[in-house]
Amino acid sequence: MFSPSRKVREELVKMLKWSIIGAYPEVKLESEAIELSISEPKRAGAGDVSTSIAFRISKMTGHYPHQVTEKLIQQMKLYKMLATNLFATATEDNGYINLTINHKDYSRMVLDGILERKEFYGFTDMGKGKRVIVESPSVNPNKPWHIGHLRNALLGDALSGIMSASGYNVERQNYIDDLGLQIAESIWGVKNLPGAPDKKYDTWLGEQYVLVNKRLKEDQGMEASIKEINKRMEEPGSEDAVLARQTAERCVKAQYETAADYGISHDVLIWESDIVGAKLLETALSIADRKGVLEKPREGKYAGCTIVKLDKAKGMENQLEDTKVLVRSNGAANYTAKDIAFHMWKFGLIEDTFKYAQFLERQANGKPLYSTDPRGDAGPFFGHADKVVNIIGEEQTYSQLTLKAVLGLMGMGDIADRIVHVSYGRVSVEKGSLSGREGGWIGDDGKSYTADSLLREVTGKANEIAQNSKKIIDKEKAPAIAKGIALSAIKFEFLKVSPEKKVVFSWERALNFEGNSGPYCMYTYTRAKRILEKAEYKEPRLTDKDFDMVGRQMDFELIKHLGRAQEAVEKACSEARPNILTDYLLDLAMLFGSFYEHMPVIKGEDAREVRLAMVFGVMQVMGNLLNMLGIDVVESM
RNA sequence: GGGCGUGUGGCGUAACUUGGAUAGCGCAUCGGGCUUCGGACCCGGCGGUUGCGGGUUCAAAUCCCGUCACGCCCGCCA
Numbered sequence: 001m002f003s004p005s006r007k008v009r010e011e012l013v014k015m016l017k018w019s020i021i022g023a024y025p026e027v028k029l030e031s032e033a034i035e036l037s038i039s040e041p042k043r044a045g046a047g048d049v050s051t052s053i054a055f056r057i058s059k060m061t062g063h064y065p066h067q068v069t070e071k072l073i074q075q076m077k078l079y080k081m082l083a084t085n086l087f088a089t090a091t092e093d094n095g096y097i098n099l100t101i102n103h104k105d106y107s108r109m110v111l112d113g114i115l116e117r118k119e120f121y122g123f124t125d126m127g128k129g130k131r132v133i134v135e136s137p138s139v140n141p142n143k144p145w146h147i148g149h150l151r152n153a154l155l156g157d158a159l160s161g162i163m164s165a166s167g168y169n170v171e172r173q174n175y176i177d178d179l180g181l182q183i184a185e186s187i188w189g190v191k192n193l194p195g196a197p198d199k200k201y202d203t204w205l206g207e208q209y210v211l212v213n214k215r216l217k218e219d220q221g222m223e224a225s226i227k228e229i230n231k232r233m234e235e236p237g238s239e240d241a242v243l244a245r246q247t248a249e250r251c252v253k254a255q256y257e258t259a260a261d262y263g264i265s266h267d268v269l270i271w272e273s274d275i276v277g278a279k280l281l282e283t284a285l286s287i288a289d290r291k292g293v294l295e296k297p298r299e300g301k302y303a304g305c306t307i308v309k310l311d312k313a314k315g316m317e318n319q320l321e322d323t324k325v326l327v328r329s330n331g332a333a334n335y336t337a338k339d340i341a342f343h344m345w346k347f348g349l350i351e352d353t354f355k356y357a358q359f360l361e362r363q364a365n366g367k368p369l370y371s372t373d374p375r376g377d378a379g380p381f382f383g384h385a386d387k388v389v390n391i392i393g394e395e396q397t398y399s400q401l402t403l404k405a406v407l408g409l410m411g412m413g414d415i416a417d418r419i420v421h422v423s424y425g426r427v428s429v430e431k432g433s434l435s436g437r438e439g440g441w442i443g444d445d446g447k448s449y450t451a452d453s454l455l456r457e458v459t460g461k462a463n464e465i466a467q468n469s470k471k472i473i474d475k476e477k478a479p480a481i482a483k484g485i486a487l488s489a490i491k492f493e494f495l496k497v498s499p500e501k502k503v504v505f506s507w508e509r510a511l512n513f514e515g516n517s518g519p520y521c522m523y524t525y526t527r528a529k530r531i532l533e534k535a536e537y538k539e540p541r542l543t544d545k546d547f548d549m550v551g552r553q554m555d556f557e558l559i560k561h562l563g564r565a566q567e568a569v570e571k572a573c574s575e576a577r578p579n580i581l582t583d584y585l586l587d588l589a590m591l592f593g594s595f596y597e598h599m600p601v602i603k604g605e606d607a608r609e610v611r612l613a614m615v616f617g618v619m620q621v622m623g624n625l626l627n628m629l630g631i632d633v634v635e636s637m
Numbered sequence: 638g639g640g641c642g643u644g645u646g647g648c649g650u651a652a653c654u655u656g657g658a659u660a661g662c663g664c665a666u667c668g669g670g671c672u673u674c675g676g677a678c679c680c681g682g683c684g685g686u687u688g689c690g691g692g693u694u695c696a697a698a699u700c701c702c703g704u705c706a707c708g709c710c711c712g713c714c715a
Binding site for chain 2: 035037041042043046055058059065093094095096140177179181182272301302304305307326327328329330338393398425426465470496501502504513515516517526535579586587590593597598600601602603604615636
């Protein structure tokens, strides 16, 4: 795999290994240990790469660190003559060995690498040949996406993009939970509350749901009729089942207008009612039964239920509750049971008895959206994953653990280990929670906390700036540019914080386009692009002489950072943390900001060609990695 | 009671998995910079005993033990 920064570390490990054997034959150190000692010097001017290995060797041999570094540096000088000229100098500094990289060779590696790979620079092959399912955002089909759901959708979209760039074959699934009391309550509202939809359907339905819940607190009799609806919803073909599906489908279509605005697409919708209808549940339960993990107590607390004992399950040793119900005494399976079946299906362990139909003809990515649908056709289109990534809120950590534990008991520990729960913290607002039931998302100052409203407000602000901008001459283009800027601002704002952290939403931050932000990255991109346009940049043929011009540290810092792109992507992918990429991009933007201010490009004389290549590199890398995060670049701003 | 997560300048956050040099960045604040490739920018200042107490180590925001605070979870719900 092409990765300049990794190449440096690998070369350094080789050199250190050789040097250690030469200087201290008695010391045994694995390559991994040596690699872990390598870092980048934090002090400015202390070189390009550094190792603290001397401390360890000092400990093992009883020699002082500076004696060790001295001997190692001697050995390295020998090695350099024999094997590599990637490193220029090696100096001792307080027990560390600081090395400088040969600017010319390294710059050539990085810039040639970018010019060769272009829109694929930064990609890796760590997931090559593997199929991964990403489940997100799975919003209930009776409300609009609010900013909390949006966080989920954006994480899912970004991780899908990152994994895709890492060579995985990514399938994006959106699970639609169209059964259960929540939906029954909405259906009660549709049937009994006055008034017809007078706004975007998901928003209308979400508001109805809040009204139903208000009434439910006063009217005791309602509960029974909602339970009645809930029961009938699970009877295929019943009036309520049909109405529920219709209502939910209409709501999901409205939600996908939001998705389209945000440039988010999926491959397939999986409906909970279809998991029931396609009998996945029965299959899964019979497998569980055959494995002997099910119990059906005749008496006691769980009389009449089908349960599984978790006390011997991996990872559940310390949990108080060691019994998990799968089928209630009334014969209805619960959510956990459906989730087990669903995940067996995801891995292709039970036959795909779903039927599929097209749900939307064309999404933001130009592709149709499919959906499980009893009226559709069979087809082996989906599932069969090697790995599953579930973007689910932290409040469901325990149920994700339970899911894995039960799969483990069923002898499917190998697939349980390949389910990754990307747990993310809740989004709240200053005044409290975004509860769908209480209507916390509705807001009270005309600005609600729906994803739609957020985009509208932020686009409004961006448009104001664009209309007043002297840089955007063609004002007809301003609204489209403003939307692009707004999307970058919103997406970056959510993606830049670690998933596990809670987010308290603030309009002030959302409407600020300065500093560590999407627009700042985008601005870097457009400035780079503009330089290339002015210089009438064409595919350069960089010569030996051009690379001699990378003399200044500021030039080289930028090149080094460009050389780290693959490692940033790889890390973001393996840790499932998009904020690793936003951090990388902010560093890139800052380095380019300084470079732009201090290093003339077009009038860069002898350095002009190589700096143009660097500017091209910045534009390419910025664009490529923003795309992975699900952020489209604008061409001017 | 138990489990998971979080705690870093006034505010927001990075680095914690794999210990390493002066804890990085932004907002706010104070000061400087547009006849120059685009000021949604750049340069500089102020601001930190990394919740608290121990321990391990040449070295701790990072690892271990304890403790406090906040959030979430521990249902025949979803």
